Amino acid sequence: MAKKPDKFPSLLVVSGSEVLLRRRFLKHIKATQLAAGWGVEDVDGSDSMAVRDVLDGGMFVVGNVLGVVHTPQKMDLDLLAKHHAAKDYEVTLLLHIEGEPDGRTKFGKFVKKLGNVHKGFPKASEWDAPKVAAKFIHSEVKDQGMTIRPALASALVSRVGSDLGMLAFEVQKMVLLAQTAGVTAIEAEQVKGAMAPIAEAAVAPIMDALATRNRKRLSKALAQIRRTSRGDPTMRICRFLGSSVTRWVQAAHLDNLPPRAAAGELGINPWFFENKVLPPARLWGKAGTVRLAADLAASERAVLNGAVSPWTVLTARLLAAC
Helix, strand or coil, X not given: CCCCCCCCCCEEEEEECCHHHHHHHHHHHHHHHHHCCCEEEXXXXXXXXXXXXXXXXXXXXXXXXXXXXXXXXXXXXXXHHHXXXXXXXXXXXXXXXXXXXXXXXXXXXXXXXXXXXXXXXCCCCCCCHHHHHHHHHHHHHHHCCCEECXXXXXXXXXXXXXXXXXXXXXXXXXXXXXXXXXXXXECHHHHHHHHHHHHHCCCHHHHHHHHCCCHXXXXXXXXXXXXXXXXXXXXXXXXXXXXXXXXXXXXXXXXXXXXXXXXXXXXXXXXXXXXXHHHHHHHHHHHHHHHHHHHHHHHHHHHHCCCXXXXXXXXXXXXXXX
């Protein structure tokens, strides 16, 4: 008789639009099971033969196996249901869903019924995001054996935004500065030191100018950033603008869907989508948003290829696009 994995059910699910937390969870559970002597195998849900190989116990593993299934919505649902109902098994399937499961589909309805074996990492709502982001900063700092005052965490969020990936990067810099200074409490000095490049290159005026396709405002905002930046700020600006412009591209190309449905496809809060993403997407249109994305990519390449003045490339392209 097969040995049932201790404390692990036949199926686990991790999903969510909060990419950093979802991937961290996935990495942690894989590392934990490897340390416990399990085999860990990654498999594409669309490859039925590979899935069956994992369910048979893995190709090269003796004992318990954690099969991490990517794009699980492409799996044979009957096979999934059969494994979920199994009483004796050596394989736990971890279904890794990028984003939120679509509750309108048979797969989404199946996942919803799984209950407490489903670990979700949804994006915080637009109004809750700053509070969630500040708590995330506190948790990140605490994990490094350090402390930070709530006011400083909130100040970092107000300056950087609530993207957890970016905040994790900023916390790493602050921790390094604190360690160098020999302190365990992150204070204004470390926050200021870590945030200096961002403070010097605040992109909100550029974003606002692009969102309204206002060439005059854009020109002034670009000039201001160049004057106050140490070194060439091209790469930082491109990376900050890139995530928003990508959303504009996606929204512009989902014009066949109602706004709420399009927001669901992208995993974006409906209010934020209709008020912050859709207006610039409609203003720029399909061709315009694609051009903006291409302009940012070309400006990044200018940096990576050692151009004499990447900033000139970025400035010229954005102004021309407007």
